[in-house]
Amino acid sequence: MPSLFESQVTRPLADRLRPAKLDEVVGQGHLFGDDGPITRMIKTGRVPSVILWGPPGCGKTTLARLMADVADMAFEPLSAIFSGVADLRKVFERARGRRATGGATLLFIDEIHRFNKAQQDSFLPYVEDGTITLIGATTENPSFELNAALLSRCQVLVLKRLDDQGLEELLVRAEKEMGFELPLTSEARETLRAMADGDGRYLLNLAEELFSMPPSDDGPLGVAELARTVQKRMPIYDKGDDSHYNLISALHKSIRGSDPDAALYWFNRMLAGGEDPKFVARRLTRMAVEDIGLADPQAQQFCIGAWESYERLGSPEGELALAQAVIYLALAPKSNAGYSAYKKSLKIARETGSLMPPAHILNAPTKLMKDIGYGTGYAYDHDQEDGFSGQNYFPDGMRRQNFYEPVERGFERDLKKRVEYFDRLRQDRQQKRPKD
Known part of the structure; x- marks a missing residue:
């Protein structure tokens, strides 16, 4: 029961409009359709451990509370920002006590990705033996931020940023709650939804600011007046996330x-x-x-x-x-032929280890090197009639490779002609070269 002082404090609009039932959740129809994962959970009456992944203001916390209600479980909320191992131990102890008397516990961890590996690992035995059902909320990709062991024990549900229709539904609910309409033109109302950038909580905070404005004789606010009145939300963008x-x-x-x-x-x-x-x-x-x-x-x-x-x-x-x-x-014309040639040649270079270049293309700065055949038989390409000798430059015993395959686009169309030209010359030289 709220205290005398608490009853005098006006709850924020976003809190007053928090859904009381699952069918009041806005913008997550993919989870509540006939074959949606939340629908299946409701039908079976069983809530498994889940990671809720989605942007701010899409209803992750609300959804966790409602899932606890549906499954008749005690709701234990913690924030990974403000909680540590000691807080977790207290929750686990209460959960064990409930389990001993036939009760169940849903542990909700907001910003779960902020827990380190050891803290995430601490959930595992309690999830496995059924002491708790874990629901974690995160704005970060679970694949990168959560332990594989924890992920393997949880189902990941992806929540979407609210679309324009979902945001408008929230504004209609807000107007019904307040008993009057927002003082906005239709264009300004559309701009207000755009300012929220898919964040329902932020939208309701903006709306509450507008509801608190004194009545004006100048009529509803236009787009310019709205921009001067409320602060546009910065795009959700973190260079590290x-x-x-x-x-x-x-x-x-x-x-x-x-x-x-x-x-x-x-x-x-x-x-x-x-x-x-x-x-x-x-x-x-x-x-x-x-x-x-x-x-x-x-x-x-x-x-x-x-x-x-x-x-x-x-x-x-x-x-x-x-x-x-x-x-x-x-x-520009597109080609990844050079990139592909680089990767293929790198793979072969690593596989063939320390194969020596053929002797005829080795330098022979000393008499000993000349005596053992370094440089013997090298054909100087500039001395050839067409500037091309066609000699082999791969290691002896290694099959000739074709890494670079230019495409018929842009300048590579000309390079493709050159590759084919030199291939023809090389084959012609090999046919004319005397056999050993």
Whole structure:
């Protein structure tokens, strides 16, 4: 029962609108459909240990509480930020006591990825013997942040950021709770949802700020007035977390897919999130090497030039040079033939160990080396009529390899003709060369 002082404190709107039943959860229909994992749990009445992975404000904590209610389990919440081993021991002790009297415990760990390996390992025996059912919430990719042993004992459920429809549903519920509509034009209302960036809790905090405004005779707020009234949420982007890798992957694949518009979008998403433009410049240069290669030999230099331009101009003009590099790479002919040739040749080089070059291409700076055959029989290519001897340059006894296979795109189309030309000459020389 709340105390006299607690009853006088107004609960935040987001807390008042927290779903009381599973069917009130917004934006996670993939978990609650006819064959959804949450639906199956409800039907069986059994809640297994689960990791809830999703962005902030998508309902992870609420979902854990409701799952405990459905399964008639005691709910024990902890935060990995503020809790340690001593707190865990107390929960395990209470859970053992409940189990002795036929009760069950659901232990909810918020930000579970912040626990170290030893702390994560401490859950294992209690999960295995059924003392607790563990539900962990994380904004980070569990594959990278959680122990394999813990992951193997938990089902991972992916929660999605709230879409526009889900955010609007929350606003309608908020208006019903408050008893009046938000003082916004339809365009400003749409902008408000965009400001939340998929975070339902943040949206309700913004709405609460607007509900608290005194009535105005000037009518509803437009987009400009809204922007001056509330603070836009910064994009979810941490240079050390999963979103960092997701966005650079999206940029890379958009460029590889020759889509300059999508590439520019992801490029600017990264910059808006606070990414270091020099990191982007480095990745663009890598894309030029890996995905364009010799199909456009200028792409690499274009990227290095853009990188240098950024370092000399600084922001904001320097970002334009990088944006032009993004466009150039997206529209350049693509080839990974050089990259593939490098990987294949590296593999063979490692496998063949210390094979010596053939004697005829070894230098012979001493008389002894000449006496044992170093350099004997070497054909100086410039002395040949067409500048090509066709000699073997692989180790003796090693089959000739074909690593580089240029594509029929861009400059590599010309290189392909050269490769085929030299192949023909090499075969012709081998046929004319006297047999030993």
